Amino acid sequence: MSASPSSAAQAARERLAARLQVLRVDAGLSGQELALRCGWSASKRSRIENARTPPSDADVRDWCAACDANDQAPDLIAANQQADEMYVHWKKLHRHGMRRAQSDVLPLYVQTRHFRIYCSNVVPGILQTEAYATALLGTIARFQQTPDDAPAAAASRLERSDLLHEGNHTFAFLLEETVLRYRIGDTATMSAQLGYLLAVMPLHNVSLGIIPFSAERTMWPLEAFYLFDDHRVSSELLTAAVNVTAPSEIQTYAEAFAAMSRQAVYGSHARALITEAITSLG
Template sequence: MTSLTPWQQRPSTGTEDIQDEVISWYQQARHGRAYIPTMIWGTLQTEAYATVILRQVVDFLGVPDDVPVGVAKRMERQQVLYDGEHHYEVILGEQALYTNVGGPEVMREQIARLLRDQDLPSLSLGILSATAEVGIVPMPAFDMNGDGRVDYELVSCGVEITESAELALHDKAFEALRNAASYGDAARKLLTRALGFWGDCDSASG
């Protein structure tokens, strides 16, 4: 089954309710997988990065402005990385390290956070190099929460997939992405290169 929910119906009271819903998803699903090609996964975002993202959501959708509350909830969600009960497989596209969210200072702090958390026991972090050969056509970001649901965030709506045959295809897609991604020292090299890029940008602007 596939269901669509227009975004303007969901955050009609601001971002807090959606963040509460996501916290519940993460607490209930002990294992999750996510592929995010162009931005940083929400559960690894710094407070500054998340503030920029949620400000964009509020401004774009024209919903009530509760950005500080929404950011606080997003930070609360991140406790699943440290409770010893959850594990997440996350693949970021290399472009996610270079998409400018908030400027060089915000990006430098964000990349440093990824380097710091890369070795968390709860996290398997892969970086899909821009030049990696992947055995599947390009696709948008998706989250696989436990074994029973895949979520997409599109411009105008959220999409939830629960049909078993479609879930199996997402399993196959994630495996192809995993096989092409860089992990460990290779991922660290890509992260360090991005950190240097944003450091150079900061120096140039100064």
């Protein structure tokens, strides 16, 4: 059985507490010495280090300063901030249907200037046609046994597509060739979806790369992930959405995206792969 969001958050707090303890030990400080440097009671230091009391961002910053590890503060503060939101079960997110979940993320999309999106399984939401999105979201609702409001959720999802044509946004998409071949919906739905990919490729603010089956892999296929500027990564697992804000982890995703970009084909070669996939539908 998967962990509940609350237990996942507690596990994140425990990992943060363990990292703080390592900093203290590496600095050669006893618990009492660290408390003195921070101006805390010994009990506060103990509660933080044993994950019984969540530290504030200021507490984390003071802890790092006391250990002469100020360079560690940004990552640890990010880990502290994301403890409650880093792991959110889809069933909880979709308990009243999926339309609201689609609407809730729209502000993040509006605020983001540069998107880097990698998908190995389905077409990214912002590139989905309404029919494709309806078919996909209906399948998800049935599997999760959550309310099926796929048509309304698909219509809401399409609001993101407007960002392709308005505002100061740039998009770098990386798709595995499998995305072109997995059939979501009927033949007409899939054909129209692939045709839409061809239609958006000429947009001046869009880069669409396809990683072919024949590519010699220097980076293995990963779970789908979305890089929102350099501030956040959202990754989609079967049971949950994982949100990452720690700078070092975001950098790792950015490096993975760059590595996979070098394996992709673009322009006429990418169009040829999409056209072949349309032809194969019969």
